[in-house]
Structures are given as C-alpha cells and as structure tokens.
Amino acid sequence: MRLDQINILQGDAFVVSDRQGDINPAANVPDGLFYRDMRHLSRWQLRLNGHQLEALSADNLEYDEVVFFLIEPTGTIYRNPSLSVTRRRAVATGMQERITVHNFGNTPVAFELTMIFDADFADIFEVKDQMSKTGHLYRHRRDGGITLGYSRADFRRETHIDAPGAFVTEESLTFRYELPPGQEWGIDIQIRVGVEVDAALQRRQHHPDMPYSIREWLDASPILDTDWDDLLHIYNRSLLDLAALRFYPFVGDRASLPAAGLPWFMAVFGRDSLLVSYQMLPFHPELAYTTLRALAERQAIHEDDHRDAEPGKILHELRNGERAHFGERPQSPYFGAADTTPLFLIVLDEYERWTGDTQTVQDLEPAARAALRWLETYGDPDGDGYIEYQTRNPRSGLVNQCWKDSWNSVVHPDGSLAKLPRATCEIQGYAYDARRRTARLAREVWNDPGLAERLERDAEELYRRFNTDFWLPDLGYYALALDGDKKPVTTLTSNIGHLLWSGIVPPERVDALAALLCGPRMFTGWGVRTLADGQPAYNPLEYHNGTVWPHDTAIAAAGLARYGHRDEANQLAMGLLQAGHHLRHRLPEALAGYPRKNTLVPVLYPTACSPQAWAAGAPMMLLRMMLGIDPEPDTLAVRPHLPEDLRRLALHGVRFRGARVEALAGTAAHDLDRLKPVPGARELQ
Known part of the structure; x- marks a missing residue:
C-alpha cells in the first residue's frame, strides 16, 4: 500500500x-x-x-x-x-x-x-x-x-x-x-x-448492493468500553473494514461473508473467510453462518485435476476474472488448500457453541461428513495419518496449500525447498481439533455416538503420533513440516502458535514454545515473525519467511492463553495493538519483521493488502482472549486477565445464543467474573 x-x-x-x-x-x-x-x-x-x-x-x-x-x-x-x-x-x-x-x-x-x-x-x-x-x-x-x-x-x-x-x-x-x-x-x-459470462455462474455470484447498511452493522456490533483510546479506534476501524469487505452470496439474503483483502484478494477465500468468521463469532455470527453455507454449497463432489478438487474438499478461492474463466489460472472454484476442510469443521462446531443453532449443524451434516471423509482419504493419500499436499495441477496449481501459500514458504533453515508432498505441522493441529469438535457434534446433534467415539480415538492416535514424529527434542520445538521423504523440516516458524491454538501440544512442552514465541528470535516487539531470526532463510521482507502477520500473532496469543500463559499472550497482544497507533489504527495484512527497538515504528510490508479481513479480525480475537470469553454448555464465561497498562475493558452486547451479554474486566467489572444477560436482548435470527 x-x-x-x-x-x-x-x-x-x-x-x-x-x-x-x-x-x-x-x-x-x-x-x-x-x-x-x-x-x-x-x-x-x-x-x-x-x-x-x-x-x-x-x-x-x-x-x-x-x-x-x-x-x-x-x-x-x-x-x-x-x-x-x-x-x-x-x-x-x-x-x-x-x-x-x-x-x-x-x-x-x-x-x-x-x-x-x-x-x-x-x-x-x-x-x-x-x-x-x-x-x-x-x-x-x-x-x-x-x-x-x-x-x-x-x-x-x-x-x-x-x-x-x-x-x-x-x-x-x-x-x-x-x-x-x-x-x-x-x-x-x-x-x-x-x-x-456464463449465465449459471452469474446467477450464483449476483448479490444486491450492501442491503445491510453500515449503520445497521455498527448498531449490531458490541460496544467497546476501555480507557485506551487507541484500542477504541482500532476496534471501530476493524468493524468498518470488515463491513466494507462483505459479499452477499445468496440472492435476497442479508447474510454476508468476508472477502480476503484489497487489492489483490477481493474475492471469496475459504481459509480467510473461515478464520475471519471464527474471529468474529462474538461480534457478528452471521459471517460464520453465511460462510459455512456458502462453502458447503460449493464443496467439491468430483475429482478435477485442474481445480485441485477432490470429493469433500472445501474450496480455496473463487475468482471471476478472464484468466480463471479461460482456465489460464485454475478455474473457479479452485480447491488448492489442504487446511480449509478441517477449518470448516472447526468453525462449524465453534459456530454452534456460540449460537446454539443446531438446525444449521443438522443441515450441514452431509457436508461435514464429506469433509471428514476427505480428511481420511484424499487428504491422507498414503495413509500415514497426516494431511499432506501436492497439487494435481503442476502447470498452474498452488505449490503450497497451507496458509503460507507462497512458493518458498516451506523451506529448510538454509532456505532450500522441502521436498513434496508436504505435511505442515499446523494442518495436523487443525485435523486433530476438527476431529474432537466433530465428535461433539456427532454425539450431541447428529445422534451418532459411534462416529463420535471413532473420531475421538482417531484424534488421540493423531495426538500421540504427531508428538513423536514432529517434535524436535534437541531443538525444543516442532518441525515446520514432514517433507516428501517423511523427514522433519527443522525451520523455526510461527506455525507453533497454531499448534497451541489447536490444543495438540502436551502441557509440559508449552513453556518452551512460549519462550520462543515471546523471545527476540520470533517476537519483533510488534508481533511474531513468520520465520525466526537467526536462520539463513530469514528475511524481514520475505512474504512468509520473516514478516509479521497480525492474524498469525493473534492466533499465537489465543494459543498461549488456552494453556494458561496469559501474561505471554498479553505481551503479543499489546505489541500488535500498539502498532495500530502508528498505522492510522488499521492493521495491514503484514508488517516487515524488523526489531521494534531498531525501527521505533512498525514498517509496512511493501505490497500488503489494506484493508485485509483476517488482519481486521485480529483485534477481535485479542479482545476475546484478554477478556477470557468462552462459551460453555450452560453459560458464557469471562475470565479476564488484562495487560498491566490496561485498567478497564468491557464489551457490551456480546452475541451469545440469541441474547446480548456483557463482558467486563478491570475497573469496569467490579469483581464480576460472569457475564450477565442484557435486558431486552434481541434475537440473532
């Protein structure tokens, strides 16, 4: 920008x-x-x-x-x-x-x-x-x-x-x-x-011009109350950016899903839409509702090498330009992502936890079961229990089909490319989490205890094998990936934060990962580097090999908080939010990975998207983390743990199961440790 x-x-x-x-x-x-x-x-x-x-x-x-x-x-x-x-x-x-x-x-x-x-x-x-x-x-x-x-x-x-x-x-x-x-x-x-263009495609893509106005969007958003003025501005800027990035995939339907980012990615991306939907569940759950429906409707049902499509797979990208129309890029929808399918299952479960909308979970049961079959078959072609990827379309398909999808993102510490096919660590974490979450849905919503028990056994087996095959005991962290020869790629990357978020890390290893994520090799002072300093492959201006991505840092913070490392999580959160002060309160897609002590201000990555959806959603994820908001079977709990410099933090009107609730911390809480319904709460649907 x-x-x-x-x-x-x-x-x-x-x-x-x-x-x-x-x-x-x-x-x-x-x-x-x-x-x-x-x-x-x-x-x-x-x-x-x-x-x-x-x-x-x-x-x-x-x-x-x-x-x-x-x-x-x-x-x-x-x-x-x-x-x-x-x-x-x-x-x-x-x-x-x-x-x-x-x-x-x-x-x-x-x-x-x-x-x-x-x-x-x-x-x-x-x-x-x-x-x-x-x-x-x-x-x-x-x-x-x-x-x-x-x-x-x-x-x-x-x-x-x-x-x-x-x-x-x-x-x-x-x-x-x-x-x-x-x-x-x-x-x-x-x-x-x-x-x-093709009439059928045009009918599928048509949408009215923003039927859900900006005033309605803001009125439906929780109200943030804090003594930190910059945080208020960042929150409002994020809400406006996410409003701007909305698509309406269903004719006559007010429900929306987010595009990925301006200018290069103003399109539906499965990974981005799912992660943003997760980030926004306490704020705008309709994003997840529409994203899940839209992606299920476009779920692959046949093999198609050109599109990297396989039955049950969730799409990566939906494009409408000339290059996609004539197949000079993979035609839309394109399915070149190995993580969208487990993320679909994760968000489906999280959506039900926040909204109680079991009807949507029932409606999407066929899509969820097809996604599970993909995890167990096409996603694991050699049957070793790990999801791995290699494009079926060597002419124009994506080489890397994880969130770090640039051509050189999966490298050994010396910068040499890892051999294909590749099984990156964070996708195994997603697969573990997806199985555990889908087991809950099978037991509580689909009335299929046999499936639930099988998924739980499979998750435990994946947990055991992953923590043997990916752990590097001499280095004290997890391998970035297993390469095509099943050899660990020993590069230290931010992917370890995603492993914490997924829950696949044993508690006794969390201290080592926390020290790395918050130490000088990985934490710049603004956020977590995608690839740690001190390795030959590191470059602070390389798209996925040294930059700082706000959503990536927010996921690491949420992962640390999951394991009780709240102070370390707050350290990451405050660094990222303080960067917003220098960026007109808008977090971009990525920042350069230079140390804060050297630059004093955050340095923009040259071609970063701005606004970008999951960067705009990152502050929302951090607010949830600092307030400790978590849906439980009978209530929504808040367990706040604020950074030292933040004395008051409250969200009024959090969206939970058809009601509006309050999340209060610091001087706003008055020792309140549970969320209370707001009188006159409006229904979500």
Missing part, C-alpha cells in the same frame, strides 16, 4: 487512486476501478485548463465514499488560486463521481474541465504479473457518454461512462463553462460496469 493511496470499496468492487483522486496507468500498480477481478477503469485523470490539480486534503467519508479537495496550481506562493475543485466519489457496482468547481474570485472565470479516461480490462493477475491481453478492445461513443469494452470468445466486459453535457472523444470528456464570482458549478459522472 502506497502512502498516497486512497481506497474505497464495497463488496467485489473497489477503486484505488492517488490523493488527487486520479487513477494513473503504471506497471504492476493496482490503481483503477475494479469489479469482479477485472479493471474497468485504468486511467481517470482530472485536468483544469490542462493542468493537474493539487490536493489540499483527501479522506474517506465511509468505506465506500471519499472526498478530495483540490486547487488549481498558480506556480507561486505569492498568488492564491481563485478556483477550487471538490471531487466526491462513491463505489457500488460501478462508480459515481460528483465534481464541483468553486469560484472564490471577484471576477468571472472561464475554464475547461477535462477527464481523461481509459480501460485496459486487465485481470487482477495481469496487473500483478504484468501480463498482456489477448482479446479485443473496443469503444463506442454516444451522446453524453461512451462505452469502453473488451471481448474474448464468450467473455465480455464493458464500462459505460455517462457525462451529460460533455464533449466526448475516444479518450476524454470535456466541459467548458464561465463561472460567475462567488458561484459554483457541478457535474455528475456515472460509470456503470457490464458483465457477460
């Missing part, structure tokens, strides 16, 4: 521009108006009398609206401009822009206002990888507007620009006007997007 970058977004449409509001063509830069993975405007530059304007200020009004205040440059500090320009822009399925010119001079001013435009219809991956187009670009002028289009076989996209009163050329709109002193003049420009 550039420092001068301004973003607005709504669902699967977003706009990235500079502080003048201009969209400037540049290689490998995701500026533009994007809709469903393609760029519908690649140039959108405002000129007044042929000159670029200067920005006085620019700021978002909401996540989907921004205003720019601009002036005409005079070329000298001794003469102030008489004309100023306001651009007010909103995005939905397309873009609307209101341009207003103000004359603050004493005489009439004749001016020429020009908008220069273009649309390259680049697929988001063509932007990222600087690839060229193979289809046909066209444009048709009409009275007061123009249509820019792109076609290739049965695939077509169009951008319709409507500008009443403009003189229209193939690349510009021009308005000429004489403005009296003290007056203003304005014009509205509408940009509509047109999509022609």
